[in-house]
Amino acid sequence: MKNRKYIALAFAVLALVLLLIPNKSKIDYRTNEGKIHGTYYHITYLQPHGIDLQDSIEAEMRRFEQSLSAFDSTSVISRINRNEAMCTDSLFEAMFEEAMMVSELTGGAFDITVAPLVNVWGFGFRSSQFPSEEQIDSIRDFVGYSKVALHNHTIYKDDPRIMLDAGAIAKGYSVDIVAQLLSRFGCENYLVEIGGEVACRGKNPKGKDWSVGISKPEDNPLPTNDIQQVLRLTDRAVATSGNYRQFYYRDGKKYSHTIDPRTGYPVNHNLLSATIVARSCMHADALATACMVLGVEEALQLCENNASVEGYFIYSQGDSLKTCFSSDFEKYMK
DSSP states (O other): OHHHHHHHHHHHHHHHHHHHSOOTTOOOOEEEEEEETTEEEEEEEOOTTOOOOHHHHHHHHHHHHHHHOTTOTTSHHHHHHTTOOOOOOHHHHHHHHHHHHHHHHTTTSSOGGGHHHHHHTTOSSSOOOOOOHHHHHHHHTTOOGGGEEEETTEEEESSTTOOOOOTTTHHHHHHHHHHHHHHHTTOOSEEEEETTEEEEESOOTTSSOEEEEEEOOOSOSSOOOOEEEEEEESSEEEEEEESSSSEEEETTEEEESOBOTTTSSBOOSSEEEEEEEESSHHHHHHHHHHHHHHOHHHHHHHHHTOTTOEEEEEEEETTEEEEEEOTTGGGGOO
16 A cells, blocks of 8 residues: 555656656747738748748749739749640639639629739730720730639630739638648648738647738838737738728829729729638738728628628718628627
8 A cells, every 4th residue: 555655646646757858849929921913921820849840831932923923924823824734733623613602693793804904004914105095905805713713724805915913812722722731731820911812720839819011001002010900819801902002193193003904994982901711821811802892881792691701891971981891790890
């Protein structure tokens, strides 16, 4: 009996000693930062074995650019825009499928064939001067998502002048691609941010949900640190689209970079910023762009009609900023 007591006491002392010894093997969160897609990325993650994944992350993002960057003349999308005969890859096809779905969902407010209109207004990957009404009308003849299709790894166009612009969906998709890579490496806690688009999973280094800020819309081409609203969330993606950074003035009138594919002209309403929370960042990115085309009321209704997404909108009313959000969005505003 005494031997059992001594053994139990020895185990208790050993357990106490182990608790007091610093845990040198504790794995810390890593943060990788850099420049990609013409913007900056910030990625925080907990890799179970402490592996630094930056090289793998950047390799994956470069692979992504080779498929969907309109600024890379050798990319899949650039070659399609030049009507070269080629097979599409899996990255392009996933983007295309999502784009077609969102186009149907939004009645054409989102449309990847908008590229010629974006270019002619001076916001795309080709420079242009201020277009005439005749130019806009002629371009609209070959703009429309129903005029392009994907079959057997090949893009078919109704008109060879059709050009694709993945700029309103690709950045969100690249966030998803990096998040998927982190998951493959065993990361269950991470936040991926590329150019303001975000996907997060698990908990932050403090063991809490991740905090994501929505910027206050200001007519300033440079990012500011002014935050309109902080969201706290996990296992979600967030994308924001706005008209407050890319714009120009002509004859005293402001022209934003958001082009309505249905009219051919920049949008002209009081919605300044649309933030969408969804399961995937690609979906959130495309819907945020569509909401900027639709305006406050239609954007809000779009979110209310789709249970898988929530929206937060900042709009102008006179000289004031106002906000509204879908019915279930408040849970992220704790």
